[in-house]
Amino acid sequence: MSVKLGIIGGGVMAEAILSRLITAKVYSTYEISVSEPLSQRRDFLQQKYRIRVAFDNKAAAASEVLLLAIKPQALEAVVSELGALQEKPSLVISILAGVPLSRLESAFPDKPVIRAMPNTPATVGAGITAIAPGKKVENHHLSLARSIFEAVGQVVEVSESLMDAVTGLSGSGPAYVAIAIEALADGGVAAGLPRAVAFQLALQTVLGTATLIQESQLHPAELKDRVTSPGGTTIAGVAQLERAGFRSALIEAVQAATRRSQELGRS
Incomplete structure (x- = not known):
């Protein structure tokens, strides 16, 4: 795959992450693809970061790592759209608040899934992200997730049972x-x-x-x-x-x- 990181959703947190990843040279601009439904937002991201930006979520999903940065209520529609996709990511990372690993793993069967909760200081590289690994996640998946979120601040690993408390403390x-x-x-x-x-x-x-x-x-x-x-x-x-x-x-x-x-x- 030529696209190493695909991001579905081009909002503030997604931009914070991709911006810091490019600055820290974790990924090059040509290795990142973002899907975003709003044309004005697509134009902004493409012009500012020179990355691949598309309306079609399948373009972002055909990547080594897929980062879900959408609203939780949009998950079902996105999963349905990706259902027939032939080329799927090797790792799925979700920053969807409140969406449990069980639901994510059901949406992406046979894929390692990591649930993450970054916070808004990530936009200036001073955030902290908690990550909770799913059942199929191995050490190299965790290392990859850490490299992504360390670009926007510190990283802690917690069990999923503590993710709501993380949301209540560092998220809010x-x-x-x-x-x-x-x-x-x-x-x-x-x-x-x-x-x-x-x-x-x-x-x-x-x-x-x-x-x-x-x-x-x-x-x-x-x-x-x-x-x-x-x-x-x-x-x-x-x-x-x-x-x-x-x-x-x-x-x-x-x-x-x-x-x-x-x-x-x-x-």
Whole structure:
């Protein structure tokens, strides 16, 4: 096969993945084929990345690796369209939220299938992707999947039973962090800071703290203890966060998103 990676669906996450793969030279432009129903989106992808782009899903499916990047409700239609395809991929990778391996393996019998959950920071190469292997997946399939998703960030392997929790935490987590940054900036404005300065302070504080924890390997609780001095400003703020249930709110948000992912998987 001349096409090494076929992607069905040309949305934001698909573009993030193919862009980073090309930049990291994991694949060359001529080795990638994308199918996308919207003509405007097809034109954009072809002009920007110089890859093969088509309306027909069969063009992307005739590849060594097939990445499904469509809406979950479109899966049945896509599978039906590919039913008569003679040349089929050696590995199928799905980033469809809530779609279990059992359903994917039924759609692609006799093929190794990997279920993956990337998150939106993948668009800047700072994402994290959880992958769950199907029954027919071997080590070289996992290595191939890792090479694809390592182009957009870190990769962890989990059992499929944990994928809903992954969705609730890292899949939905960027929204929680964005709300926290927005709220910190609003707090700064309420305390008298100009909006632009408050936003810059909030954003860099979150980014810098995450970088510090990552590079120092400090436990978050230890970093918090280092910042809070007796009778100081930080402990006053932390006490207010505890009174407002900030910690519980985040825990419950992850649990709620996990439950919703489970519901979507059953629908």
